[in-house]
Amino acid sequence: MTAQELSWLALWGAVALYAIAMVASSVHLARVADAKVAAKARAKAAVAVGGPADESPAGASAARPDAAPEPRVRSRAAGIAKSTTLVGAILNGVGVVARGVEAGHAPWSTMYEYTITGTFVAVVVFLIVQSRRDVSYLAPGVTGFATIALGIGMTVLYEASTGLRPALQSFWLVVHVSIAIIATGVLIVGAVATVLQLMRDYRDNGTAWLQPFRWLEAVPSPATLEALAFRLHAVGFVLWTFTVMAGAVWAEHSWGRYWGWDPKEVWSFVIWVIYAAYLHARTTQGWAGRRSAVLALIGFVALIMNFTVVNIYFQGMHTYA
Amino acid sequence: MARVKIDNYAYANVPRLGLTGWLRWIWRQVTSMRVALILLLLLALASIPGSVLPQWPQDAANTQGFIDENPFWGPLLDRLGFLDVFGSAWFTAIYLLLFASLIGCIVPRCLVYWRELRAPIPAAPSRLDRYEPTTAELDVEAQAALASARRSLEGSGPQPWRWARGYRVRIDEREGREGAELALSAHQGHVRELGNLIFHVSLVAILICMATGAMLTYRGQALIVVGDTFTNAVVAYDSYESGALFSEGQLEPWTLTLDQFDAEFDLVGLPTEFTAHATLTEPGKEPREVESQVNRPIQVEGAKIYLQGNGYAPVFSITDSDGNVAFRDAVPFLPQDDVYTSTGVIKVPDVTSGEQLGFTATLLPTAVADGDSAQSLHPSPTNPVIYLRAYTGDLGLDDGVPQNVYELDESQLSPLRGDDGQPLVVEMELGDTIELPDGLGTVTWEELPRFAAFDLRRDPTLPWLLGSAIGALVGLSMSLFAPRRRIWLVAPVNPAEGQKTTVVTAAAWAPAHDAGVRDDLERVLAQTSGTSPAVAPTPEER
Numbered sequence: 001m002t003a004q005e006l007s008w009l010a011l012w013g014a015v016a017l018y019a020i021a022m023v024a025s026s027v028h029l030a031r032v033a034d035a036k037v038a039a040k041a042r043a044k045a046a047v048a049v050g051g052p053a054d055e056s057p058a059g060a061s062a063a064r065p066d067a068a069p070e071p072r073v074r075s076r077a078a079g080i081a082k083s084t085t086l087v088g089a090i091l092n093g094v095g096v097v098a099r100g101v102e103a104g105h106a107p108w109s110t111m112y113e114y115t116i117t118g119t120f121v122a123v124v125v126f127l128i129v130q131s132r133r134d135v136s137y138l139a140p141g142v143t144g145f146a147t148i149a150l151g152i153g154m155t156v157l158y159e160a161s162t163g164l165r166p167a168l169q170s171f172w173l174v175v176h177v178s179i180a181i182i183a184t185g186v187l188i189v190g191a192v193a194t195v196l197q198l199m200r201d202y203r204d205n206g207t208a209w210l211q212p213f214r215w216l217e218a219v220p221s222p223a224t225l226e227a228l229a230f231r232l233h234a235v236g237f238v239l240w241t242f243t244v245m246a247g248a249v250w251a252e253h254s255w256g257r258y259w260g261w262d263p264k265e266v267w268s269f270v271i272w273v274i275y276a277a278y279l280h281a282r283t284t285q286g287w288a289g290r291r292s293a294v295l296a297l298i299g300f301v302a303l304i305m306n307f308t309v310v311n312i313y314f315q316g317m318h319t320y321a
Numbered sequence: 322m323a324r325v326k327i328d329n330y331a332y333a334n335v336p337r338l339g340l341t342g343w344l345r346w347i348w349r350q351v352t353s354m355r356v357a358l359i360l361l362l363l364l365a366l367a368s369i370p371g372s373v374l375p376q377w378p379q380d381a382a383n384t385q386g387f388i389d390e391n392p393f394w395g396p397l398l399d400r401l402g403f404l405d406v407f408g409s410a411w412f413t414a415i416y417l418l419l420f421a422s423l424i425g426c427i428v429p430r431c432l433v434y435w436r437e438l439r440a441p442i443p444a445a446p447s448r449l450d451r452y453e454p455t456t457a458e459l460d461v462e463a464q465a466a467l468a469s470a471r472r473s474l475e476g477s478g479p480q481p482w483r484w485a486r487g488y489r490v491r492i493d494e495r496e497g498r499e500g501a502e503l504a505l506s507a508h509q510g511h512v513r514e515l516g517n518l519i520f521h522v523s524l525v526a527i528l529i530c531m532a533t534g535a536m537l538t539y540r541g542q543a544l545i546v547v548g549d550t551f552t553n554a555v556v557a558y559d560s561y562e563s564g565a566l567f568s569e570g571q572l573e574p575w576t577l578t579l580d581q582f583d584a585e586f587d588l589v590g591l592p593t594e595f596t597a598h599a600t601l602t603e604p605g606k607e608p609r610e611v612e613s614q615v616n617r618p619i620q621v622e623g624a625k626i627y628l629q630g631n632g633y634a635p636v637f638s639i640t641d642s643d644g645n646v647a648f649r650d651a652v653p654f655l656p657q658d659d660v661y662t663s664t665g666v667i668k669v670p671d672v673t674s675g676e677q678l679g680f681t682a683t684l685l686p687t688a689v690a691d692g693d694s695a696q697s698l699h700p701s702p703t704n705p706v707i708y709l710r711a712y713t714g715d716l717g718l719d720d721g722v723p724q725n726v727y728e729l730d731e732s733q734l735s736p737l738r739g740d741d742g743q744p745l746v747v748e749m750e751l752g753d754t755i756e757l758p759d760g761l762g763t764v765t766w767e768e769l770p771r772f773a774a775f776d777l778r779r780d781p782t783l784p785w786l787l788g789s790a791i792g793a794l795v796g797l798s799m800s801l802f803a804p805r806r807r808i809w810l811v812a813p814v815n816p817a818e819g820q821k822t823t824v825v826t827a828a829a830w831a832p833a834h835d836a837g838v839r840d841d842l843e844r845v846l847a848q849t850s851g852t853s854p855a856v857a858p859t860p861e862e863r
């Protein structure tokens with residue numbers, strides 16, 4: 001089997017496993033939601049029987065559903081989700097490495113390579129966070145994104161590997177692009193957390209179309225999600241700052257100017273500014289919470305635009321893909 | 322009395338600020354977080370057209386084309402600055418306002434920070450109830466317990482390290498609700514704030530470097546054919562521009578001779594390596610051999626020479642109808658695609674008699690016939706073929722307007738035609754000599770050297786810029802990852818009757834995303850008593 005075939009098979013395997021993981025983790029999430037709802041109902045009944053046990057006015061405990069003890073849910077789906085995600089990530093990693101071997105250089109010089117590596121990083125970031133605390137509620141979003149992105153990568157973006165152009169043969173390519181990919185992976189997971197934060201927030205506040213989404217009960221409170229999303233975004237932002245700076249050093253080395261407002265540079269800057277605005281909004285009255293979350297998502301959309309629309313349609317010195 | 326008060330109250334509500342009042346109000350608005358936020362969003366929004374529409378500084382030809390194609394929108398957008406977004410008045414206004422806001426924001430913050438660093442930190446709150454306090458029983462006296470907690474919180478090690486890692490601590494003896502008590506207050510967050518200030522100051526430094534660099538810089542482009550020598554002077558550049566504070570007299574008169582140019586391609590024609598071998602002679606120094614690759618510029622006296630592009634510069638010698646050599650030179654051809662299909666123009670104004678000659682030519686480095694036409698398959702000169710069209714007439718060089726050397730002004734020229742009346746296209750191989758019809762002369766293609774295009778640039782602010790960027794990155798990391806935490810311990814000075822232990826009430830606070838403060842608290846209590854006290858678990862993440 002050649003490296004190319006190995007890469008191809010491993011990546012398709014990863015797509016399949018991610019898809020299974022997405023389904024399984026969604027099932028698990030629904031179970032957790034059911035258990036939570038049931039536990040809440042029980043707690044409510046207990047309060048009603050016991051009368052106003054605490055000083056808070058009647059009904060206050062119902063308004064604080066999170067006070068109910070965390071139900072522990074063990075489902076087979078959780079185990080399946082966990083193992084398929086892990087094995088999927090390993091296959092994804094094998095696919096990336098094999099591609100690198102096949103191409104003879106680090107696999108991040110075309111959109112296809114960027115996609116397979118970025119997906120891998122996003123899933124690994126999720127697994128790292130997951131190993132420290134239970135964030136299985138992020139799993140459907142992350143594995144779903146990975147399935148779609150990797151699937152599009154395999155079908156639409158695939159390109160046979162080529163040597164690197166001279167402009168890409170540089171230490172700074174490795175630094176700039178690899179950090180860009182890692183930043184993207186971290187920001188993907190951050191965006192998933194932010195989407196959940198907003199959905200949960202709006203559902204709690206009675207937004208009608210979100211009411212049928214009972215699985216959102218399994219997701220932590222908006223404040224907890226906000227805190228998690230902030231940590232991810234903070235890491236992603238620092239990495240993105242570094243990406244932009246390394247890019248400037250690279251541009252200085254190879255094109256003789258560190259900044260030239262090439263479309264790719266414009267978008268990297270726009271993304272950076274939007275995430276900076278998000279960080280400011282978090283500490284601004286009236287913007288903290290929902291509005292800053294929306295800004296983070298706008299930043300994420302710009303990130304995806306930078307990778308798709310800007311790569312494909314805009315002319316510039318970065319059009320290597 | 323009452324009426325006066327009401328009047329005063331009403332009066333105070335009327336915005337009668339006066340000029341200084343207004344200015345102060347405006348300044349306070351400009352330096353507010355909300356305005357900073359809005360300016361940031363505006364900056365992002367304003368940048369986008371710069372990536373969508375063609376821009377003068379990036380691609381003048383494309384921009385002109387866009388204006389010509391859109392007779393209504395083109396000139397309108399141009400006038401409104403949309404075709405040079407990053408030099409436009411509105412973009413400049415946004416970022417200058419943002420930086421005014423930034424400076425107005427960080428200067429007072431730096432002062433406050435300086436003062437806070439030297440003042441003691443705030444004392445522990447008189448009631449800890451709001452912070453989910455826990456209690457621990459320690460079998461030591463209050464005094465000793467808090468002193469040991471202080472050591473633990475301040476950390477150990479040499480000073481800067483301790484300052485960066487530890488808490489700032491104060492201990493007060495005060496009158497509590499149940500008699501005299503000792504209150505320890507520990508704050509962490511000075512590193513975070515310092516990082517934030519370093520970050521924002523570095524942003525200002527970056528902007529200053531960029532502005533200064535733009536004034537002190539010069540850059541030029543030069544094309545050197547293998548074997549030729551370039552002398553660093555404004556006239557020798559194909560294009561040259563410099564900042565307002567750089568004068569041409571400051572150019573060092575060094576010379577650069579291009580000895581050899583290696584271009585390597587793989588089988589399908591993708592470039593694998595470009596290397597220019599050159600000899601650099603600086604005034605008053607021995608000539609030295611230098612090498613330049615795409616990512617490795619040549620360093621000369623504060624400037625860098627970047628290898629930017631390359632191509633072929635066929636050498637032609639052309640005789641006129643009288644048999645005199647009217648032209649002999651290398652003519653750079655510009656590559657048009659990945660296989661180096663290149664086009665060039667030869668202008669022969671100095672004919673002995675008769676009309677001037679002009680040629681347009683296309684070079685195929687590895688020509689392969691394909692029916693009627695031909696194509697290049699590879700960028701290497703395996704089978705180089707040139708297709709030449711000849712023109713006679715007036716080249717239009719005499720009217721004093723500088724001409725593009727890569728274009729032929731055909732307005733006063735007529736093509737030479739073949740027997741069939743069609744414009745004549747002559748095919749040449751390397752070394753061929755062709756006779757022009759009607760005895761107009763001959764064209765010989767003698768050699769096929771390569772040329773290298775260089776971009777030269779000097780910007781003395783680059784080291785400063787790099788320093789500021791690193792400062793921004795370090796400051797940002799400190800600002801985002803250094804903790805902001807508070808820990809308080811309160812213990813009665815005299816234990817209650819009959820008790821040998823000290824009951825410490827402890828509480829902690831940190832922003833929602835930082836769960837680590839509970840660990841700090843546990844660690845402190847553990848180290849203070851020597852045993853692991855029962856600290857109530859953090860309210861689990863929901």
Ligand code: HEM
Pocket residue numbers: 276279280283352353354355357361419420422423424426427517521524797800801
């Ligand atoms: C050039 C534009 C600016 C950029 C790119 C920028 C960027 C940032 C970033 C990335 C942070 C995050 C660090 C953190 O959360 O601790 C931050 C924080 C902060 N910025 Fe800016 N900033 C800019 C302008 C301003 C201005 C004009 C102000 C004053 C109004 C300001 C005040 C602050 C403050 C107070 C924080 C700390 C927020 C906190 O409590 O964590 N910034 N800034």
